[in-house]
Amino acid sequence: MPFSLAFLRRLPPRALSAWMALAFSLLSIVLTLVLTAAIERKATEQVKTSIGHGLAELAAQTSDKLERGMYERYREVALIAQRADLGPDAPHAQRRAALDRVRASYDYYSWIGMAGMDGTVQVAAQGLLEGADVSRRPWFRDALRGVHAGDVHDAKLLASLLPRQAEPLRFVDVAFPWLDAAGAPRGVLGVHLSWQWARDVERSVMRGVTQRRQAQALIVDAGGTVLLGPRALLGTRLALPSLGAAQADAKAAADGGYLVERWPDGASYLVGYMRGHGYGAYPGLGWTVLVRQNVADAYAPVRRLREYGLVAGVLLAALFSLAGVLVARRITRPLGELAQAAQQIRAGQPAAIEAGHGRYTEVRALAGALGALVDDLVRRRAELEELNATLEQRVGQRTRELEQALATVRASEQRVAVILETAQDAFIRVDLQGLVRDWNPAAEQMLGWTRAQALGRSVAELVVPEQFRPLTRAALRQFLQTGDHEIVGQRVERVLITRDGAEVPVEMTTGVAGTADGAFFSIFLHDISGRRQVERMKNEFVATVSHELRTPLTSISASLAMLADGMAGDLPPAARGLVGVANASSERLIRLIGDVLDIQKMEAGRTPIERTVQPLAPIAVDAVAAMRGFAAQAGVALALDASDGAGASEAAPCAAVDRDRITQVLTNLLSNAVKFSSPGTTVHTRIEAAPGKVRLAVADQGAGIPEDFRERVFQRFAQADAADSRRKGGTGLGLSICKAIVEEHGGTIRFESRSGEGTTFIVELPAAPATDMAVVAHGNAS
Structure with missing residues (x-):
């Protein structure tokens, strides 16, 4: 400030530059210091909050990863306990091999075995502890009482059998009863999950944070005992405010939190905490994750922020003061040459700014700066045009390269097509009586019979498995009576037997050739074992x-x-x-x-199907009701039509079905119908009784299925509007899932479609008498 006053004394009285310099300097200093102080205060609070939330987020991430990991193991062990190849009737070697594969699939399974109801280990991976008595082990007793997860404990029986590690062996137990075919418990499947898994989870979340921020993560059980953390604290019992907050605060239990507290070592720490509550079916073990950081280390960024704020405030105040003085001096220079510069610019001539100390030279400088800016823009525009021209050349070059690559690909495709067309498949010619009349070398190689041995013999007796021979003869009789069969002209997959009795899967294409008197079946077989x-x-x-x-x-x-x-x-x-x-x-x-x-x-075959004889009308009513909201959003109406008696309790069409799976089929069909229907139209769901069948139909009034897509309707990921920019959502798996569910029920699914008139999907299921309302079958419980 003294420098500014001395500067003012040397200026003429009432000099504009002096007053403006003084005003700029004072305003710059005051505003800079005020803003710096306010920003520093607010930033400090935000940084402290951010640091605390950061530790809480690390605790939440670690806890979530632990709970999800335990849920995966919990669910996985439950599914393993239901596996058919581990049942009581399976051979011992088979059960051990299955457990070996399970243990090899997940490195943290230190031990997995199956104990009988008396607690004796019947079979275990790698034979560990087979014959040992585990009836007194908590995991065995708890599993039979419905408690399937046990807390961390030290290794006992396995301590001397497993390889030594740097840390003592510790396990988390997961166990489920395994059942026989009648659903009665026959024993317990137990898994010892290595506690090293939790150490790796902690490292994956805290990687980099531990060294960069000197933070440490601890896992504490429901009683406050440290399960994982610094070696000095392992096994100790803690009584900390953070543990109490994690257990008592409902919001903290859901989102976690943080606080500053003093620990038994006398140091103060900023602690983020999160208490786990399980995930999905896994109920959790009450673990609490603590992430601590020494307060001095945690708030070091705050101290640095304050120091930076003070230095920055002083430097900015000095810089703005100096800039204010310079700007004031330039603004207050004489403006006499402004008109001349304006005339030059108006005349289209460059406004040359000459160095000098005449009046208002700042305006000339401004004009010169504007002129230079215009020149610079013109120059940059020319450079941009040149760059665009070069870019177009590069794009053209890349386009030609792509065209050449496409031509190469097409040539390769043509070569592959020629190779495929000239490939030799097994060929069999069969007359209308089912006798072999021709047999090529590929058939000899595939099926083992020479041509001389095969000619004149019944193809059904020669290559068709015994259980399918009646169906083959029935198909031949049907063709002789009607002149048509569903497999003629179609590519189907079948299983044949070789001369040695081995089964070989093939892709079979059957055609009818020859005249009426000499007609025969032309059968091409392609071995699909590899596929x-x-x-x-x-x-x-x-x-x-x-x-x-x-x-x-x-x-x-x-x-x-x-x-x-x-x-x-x-x-x-x-x-x-x-x-x-x-x-x-x-x-x-x-x-x-x-x-x-x-x-x-x-x-x-791992999807359980619980089939119960029941009327289909309530299932259809529920499915339509569930889709009304979705249909209303699309402006489409839903209607349920039933034939006479379809809704009556005595005469309602019934079938042995899994209610949830058939509901899934109907909702998928209704969803597709709504998506491909125009607003204002109606989707009809019909229930009809047919001889020996129950028919469900979903009909829309959309544009119909394109001709070139109809053969791929039930294929996976098949979508009529398959472009990246398609208007209809979906995965292309819904109809494939529907087909699998319907066929699992012994039924069929098909469709009828006309362009511009709509599509009808028809599901036919075997009918069942309405009087038999009992469970008739169970699906595979994988």
């Missing part, structure tokens, strides 16, 4: 990947939903829109994964 194996491996791979993707996707979807609900505060409109798009896409991925898992379970 079956690849499909099985593919299905197992898809199931595994889908299963592993579900957990992170669920977390992503939940996080996006919380963002959309304002958990992180009000978002800008553009960000809110992007969050909505991401949330919708994650939900669609979750549905896709769920459908893929359903398909895999059905193919593997």
Whole structure:
């Protein structure tokens, strides 16, 4: 300030530059110091809160990962206990091999075995503890009482059998009773989950944080005993305010929290806490996750922020004061040459700004700056045009390269097509009496019979398995009577037997050739053993990947939903829109994964089907009612039509079905019908009784199924509108799932469609007498 006053004394009286310099300097100093103090105060509070929430979030992430991991193991052990290949009638070697595979599939299974009702271990992975008495072990007794998860404990029987580790062996027990065919418990399946799993979970969440922020994570059981954490605290019992808050505060129990507290070592820590409450069917063990950081280390960023704020305030005040003086001096320079500069610009001439100290030279400087800016813009525009021209050349070059690559691909496709067309499959010619009349070398190699041995023999007796021979003869009689059969002209999969009695799966194409008197069946066989194996491996791979993707996707979807609900505060409109798009896409991925898992379970026979004789009308009523809200959003009406007697209790059409699965079929068909119907139209659901069958039909008034898509309707991921920009949502798995469910019930599903008039999907199920309202069958309990 003294420097400014001395500067003012040297200026002429009432100099504008002096007054403006003084005003700029004072305003800059006052505003800079006030804003710096306010920002520093607010930022300090926010940083403290952010640090605390950060520790609470780490605790919540660790707790969630622990609970979800335990849920996965809990559910996995429950499913293992239901496996048919581990039943009491399975051979001992088979049961041990199955348990070995289970243990090898998950490294943290330190031990897995099955004990009888007397507590004697009957079979175990790698034979560990077979014959040992575990009747007094808590996991054995608790499993029979309905408690399937036990807290952390030290190894006892296994301590001397398993390899030594740096840390003592500790386990978490998961156990379920295993049942016989009648549903009675025959023993307990127990798993010792290595506590090293929890250590790895903690490391995966705290990786980088431990070294960068000197933070430590602890896992404490419901009684306050440290299960995992620093070695000095392992096994000790803690009585901390954070543990009490985690157990008593309902909001903290759901979201976690943080506080500053003094620990037994005399140091003060900032502690984030979260108490687990299980996940899904897993009830939880009451573990509390604590993430602690020394207060001095935790709030070090706050101290640095204050120091930076003080230094920045002083520097900004000095900088703004100096800038104010400079700006004031330039603004108050004489403005005499402003008109000349304006005339030059108006005349289209460059306004040259000459260095000088005449009056209002700041206006000339401004004009020169504007002129330079215009010149710079012109230059940049020319450079941009040149860049665009170069870009067009590069795009053209890339387009030509893509065209060449496409031509190469097409040529490769043509070569592959030629190879496929010239490939030799097994060929059999059979006359109308079912006798072999021709037999090529490929058939000899595939089925083991030479041509001389096969000619003149019945094809059914030669290559058809014994259990399918009556059906083969019936199909031949049907063709002779009607001149038609459903497999003629179709590519179907069948199982044949070789000369050695081995079964071989084939893809069979049957055609009718020759004149009326000399007609014969032309049968081409393609061995699909390799393809079956690849499909099985593919299905197992898809199931595994889908299963592993579900957990992170669920977390992503939940996080996006919380963002959309304002958990992180009000978002800008553009960000809110992007969050909505991401949330919708994650939900669609979750549905896709769920459908893929359903398909895999059905193919593997792991989907339980509880079939009960019951009327179908109530099922249809419930399905239509469940879809009315969805249909109303699309402007589509739903109607339920029933033939005479279909809704009456005495004469209602009945079938032995699993109510939930048939409801799933109807809701899938109704969902498709609504999506492909125009607003203002009606989707009809009909129930009809036919001889020996019950028919369910869902009819829409949409555009119909395109001709080129009808053969692929029931294939997986098949969608009529399959482009990335399609208007209709869906995964393309719904109809495939419907077909699998209906066929599991011994029924059929088909469709009738006309372009512009709509589509009707028809489900036919074997009828059952209404008087027999009892459970008639059970599905596979995998």
